[in-house]
Every structure is written in C-alpha cells, then in structure tokens.
Amino acid sequence: MSKLLVNNLSCQRGYNLLFENLSFELNSGEVLRISGQNGSGKTSLLKIIAGLNTPELGSIVFDQSKLNSEKYQLETLYLGHYAALTSELSCIENLKYLTNLSTEIISPNFHNALKEVGLKNYEHELAGNLSAGQKRRIALSILFISKSKVWLLDEPFTAIDSNGINIIENQIEKHCANGGLCILTTHQDCNIKNLKEISL
Amino acid sequence: MNIFLITLVRDLKMAFRNPSSFLNPLMFFVISISLFPIAISPDSETLMNIAPGIIWVITMLSVLLSLNSLFHYDYDNGVLEQIVISHHPLPLVLLAKTTAHWILSGLPIILLSPLLGITLFLDSKSIYILMLTLCLATPCLSLIGTIGASLVVSIKNSGMLLSLLILPLYIPILIFTTSAVSQSQFNLPINGQLYFLGSILIFSLITAPFISAVALRISME
Numbered sequence: 103m104s105k106l107l108v109n110n111l112s113c114q115r116g117y118n119l120l121f122e123n124l125s126f127e128l129n130s131g132e133v134l135r136i137s138g139q140n141g142s143g144k145t146s147l148l149k150i151i152a153g154l155n156t157p158e159l160g161s162i163v164f165d166q167s168k169l170n171s172e173k174y175q176l177e178t179l180y181l182g183h184y185a186a187l188t189s190e191l192s193c194i195e196n197l198k199y200l201t202n203l204s205t206e207i208i209s210p211n212f213h214n215a216l217k218e219v220g221l222k223n224y225e226h227e228l229a230g231n232l233s234a235g236q237k238r239r240i241a242l243s244i245l246f247i248s249k250s251k252v253w254l255l256d257e258p259f260t261a262i263d264s265n266g267i268n269i270i271e272n273q274i275e276k277h278c279a280n281g282g283l284c285i286l287t288t289h290q291d292c293n294i295k296n297l298k299e300i301s302l
Numbered sequence: 303m304n305i306f307l308i309t310l311v312r313d314l315k316m317a318f319r320n321p322s323s324f325l326n327p328l329m330f331f332v333i334s335i336s337l338f339p340i341a342i343s344p345d346s347e348t349l350m351n352i353a354p355g356i357i358w359v360i361t362m363l364s365v366l367l368s369l370n371s372l373f374h375y376d377y378d379n380g381v382l383e384q385i386v387i388s389h390h391p392l393p394l395v396l397l398a399k400t401t402a403h404w405i406l407s408g409l410p411i412i413l414l415s416p417l418l419g420i421t422l423f424l425d426s427k428s429i430y431i432l433m434l435t436l437c438l439a440t441p442c443l444s445l446i447g448t449i450g451a452s453l454v455v456s457i458k459n460s461g462m463l464l465s466l467l468i469l470p471l472y473i474p475i476l477i478f479t480t481s482a483v484s485q486s487q488f489n490l491p492i493n494g495q496l497y498f499l500g501s502i503l504i505f506s507l508i509t510a511p512f513i514s515a516v517a518l519r520i521s522m523e
Binding site: 228 | 304308316319376378379380381389395
C-alpha cells in the first residue's frame with residue numbers, strides 16, 4: 103500500500119501567496135483532482151510535487167522517500183502543460199527519450215503504446231508534422247508503459263477529443279486498480295472512479 | 303552512463319535534422335575570417351601577426367552565437383522540465399548536452415582551422431599550435447558557456463545578457479591561446495600557456511556540469 107503525504111505546503115509566486123498550510127494524503131488506488139480558478143496555483147502545486155519547484159514551507163513524502171531523492175523521482179511521472187516533444191524527432195524517438203528520462207518501463211513495447219493512443223501508423227512521423235492533439239497523445243502514450251506509481255498530470259485532456267479522453271480515463275482507472283495513484287488538474291468533466299477533489 | 307549516450311545521440315540527431323541551427327555559427331566563423339585579408343591587407347606579414355587573435359576572437363563569438371540555442375528549444379517545448387525532474391543525475395545529462403554542443407560547434411572549428419590558418423598565412427607549425435590550443439580550449443568554451451546558458455534559459459532574448467555573463471570568463475582562455483600561437487611564431491616556449499589551458503579544461507570539466515545543474519534548477523523555478 104503506497105501513500106503520498108503532503109504536509110503544510112505553502113507556495114508563493116512573486117508577492118502572491120497561492121496557497122498555505124495545504125495538507126492531504128493520497129493512498130494507492132485514489133485519484134485526486136485539483137480544481138480552482140486560473141492562477142490559483144494548480145500547476146504550481148503539481149510542479150512542487152514533481153520536484154520542479156521548491157515550496158516556501160512544507161514537506162512531501164512518498165513511501166518514506168523524500169522529494170528530490172532518486173527513488174521519489176523514479177516513482178513520480180509528471181506530464182506538464184507542454185507535450186515535451188522535439189519537432190525534429192519521430193513519435194517513437196520522442197517517446198523513447200521521454201521514457202528514458204522520466205520513468206522505468208513495464209515493457210519496451212513503444213509501438214503498442216502509440217497504438218493505444220490511436221497513433222498506430224505514425225511511429226516514424228516527425229512530431230513537428232502532427233496536430234496539437236496528436237502531440238498530446240504521444241506524451242500521454244507514456245502512461246501505457248510507465249512503471250511509476252504516482253502520476254502527476256497537468257491538464258492532460260487539453261486538445262484531446264472525447265474518444266481520446268475516454269482512453270486516458272480508462273488508463274488512469276487501470277493504473278489505480280493496480281495500486282497506483284494519480285493527481286490531475288483539468289477544467290473538463292472527469293468520469294473517473296474514486297475521484298477525490300481539493301479546491302485551491 | 304547510458305543516459306549520457308542517449309542524450310548525446312538525441313541532440314546530435316536533432317541538430318543534423320535541422321542543420322541551420324549549427325551551420326549558421328560556422329558560416330559566421332568562416333565568412334568573417336575570410337573577410338579580414340580583404341579588409342585589412344593582403345600582406346602576409348601583417349596577416350600572420352594578427353591571425354591568432356582574429357581566429358580566436360571569431361571562435362569565441364561563433365561559440366557564443368551557438369550557445370543561445372543550447373537550452374532554449376528544450377525549454378520552450380517542455381523537455382528541459384523532464385530533464386530537471388529526471389531520476390538521472392542532472393550534471394551527467396548536462397555534460398552530454400555540452401558534449402553535443404562541442405561536437406557541433408568546437409570540433410568543426412578545429413577541423414576548419416588549418417584551412418583558415420592558410421588563408422591568413424600561418425606557417426605549418428603555428429597551425430599545429432593553433433589546433434592544439436583549439437583542442438584544449440573549445441571544450442572549455444562549451445563547458446563555461448553551459449553555465450551561462452543555464453542561468454538565462456528562462457529569459458527571452460537573452461543573447462546580450464549571455465555575452466555579458468560569459469565573455470569575462472572567456473578572457474583568460476583568449477589570453478593564453480593567442481599568446482601561445484603568437485609566441486610559437488617566434489620559436490618561444492609555450493608550455494606554460496598549454497599547461498594553463500589544460501588545467502582550465504580539467505577544472506571546468508569537473509565543476510561546470512555541477513554549477514550548470516544548480517543554475518538550471520534555479521532558472522526553472
């Protein structure tokens with residue numbers, strides 16, 4: 103049973119205090135949706151949990167591993183606003199590099215991961231030639247091969263059609279059923295089971 | 303070690319698929335050096351005396367030009383975020399990116415230098431010393447440049463700021479390299495300069511990736 107503990111987190115950007123004394127606990131199998139208005143600090147919170155930003159105060163622990171330790175970084179998978187793709191590389195090259203950087207993989211079946219997100223014949227297409235939604239799908243295809251337990255998804259459904267959203271929601275549910283946990287921000291409706299919600 | 307090779311190959315592949323990114327600074331290097339004989343004097347004596355200075359100043363400027371694009375592209379598309387939060391050691395990934403930068407900017411300059419040395423009437427011994435100084439010092443330019451590029455990565459149009467940050471750090475290299483080539487033309491010993499360049503290389507190789515990593519983490523906040 104894995105557990106992510108967020109304790110008394112405070113975050114300030116410039117002169118704005120985005121949130122303070124934020125604490126929550128997330129267990130295996132749970133999905134947490136962070137909601138709030140634009141500029142309320144959703145992305146900042148995800149970036150702090152991912153280890154990209156430093157909080158003013160507070161601590162984050164996942165299964166006794168502290169933030170920024172090698173084990174913690176290996177167990178968390180962060181997909182941000184940008185798809186993290188390089189236009190000059192093909193879909194499969196992008197996916198391979200992204201997985202090498204961010205996570206351990208269940209199996210090196212990258213073709214299958216792209217097939218799952220509906221990009222079956224696009225493996226060798228340069229990412230620069232794809233639409234915004236297709237680019238987003240490449241980034242999300244990492245969810246089908248990642249071993250990381252904590253998924254941090256910042257607006258994962260941006261530019262994705264309803265069919266794509268269903269695929270990703272199913273994958274998130276499958277991940278949680280296998281003992282994983284997920285934190286996501288989205289302004290769209292979410293049909294995921296066991297969805298917890300906090301508002302900033 | 304694996305991530306070092308993977309990042310190196312990825313950066314090289316990226317550059318070769320968009321060759322203007324690394325060819326523009328090289329074109330600048332070749333064109334500006336070949337304009338000097340036309341602009342100053344075709345006299346061999348004059349050109350030979352100023353050749354080390356010209357080649358080294360233009361080398362630094364062309365490396366500075368290429369430094370602008372070292373991280374900006376990865377920053378804009380979000381890859382740099384993934385690099386920073388990766389479980390791999392950040393200095394190792396940055397060392398791979400620096401190595402790719404050197405292969406694309408420093409190495410071609412080393413290979414082109416004999417040709418440009420000849421156009422400036424350098425003799426074969428001076429060309430050999432010039433290549434030796436380039437071999438020792440162009441990796442330092444890339445390594446020190448990476449620190450500056452890491453610091454200004456989140457700032458738009460940071461070319462001038464990057465130059466202001468980095469050029470003072472390049473000055474010792476400029477002094478030792480040009481004096482080594484000039485002194486070799488008069489058959490004076492140049493061991494001292496080469497030892498200094500070697501020690502700058504070792505020092506920057508050991509420290510620059512770690513300093514760049516800290517600078518990058520600060521910039522990404």
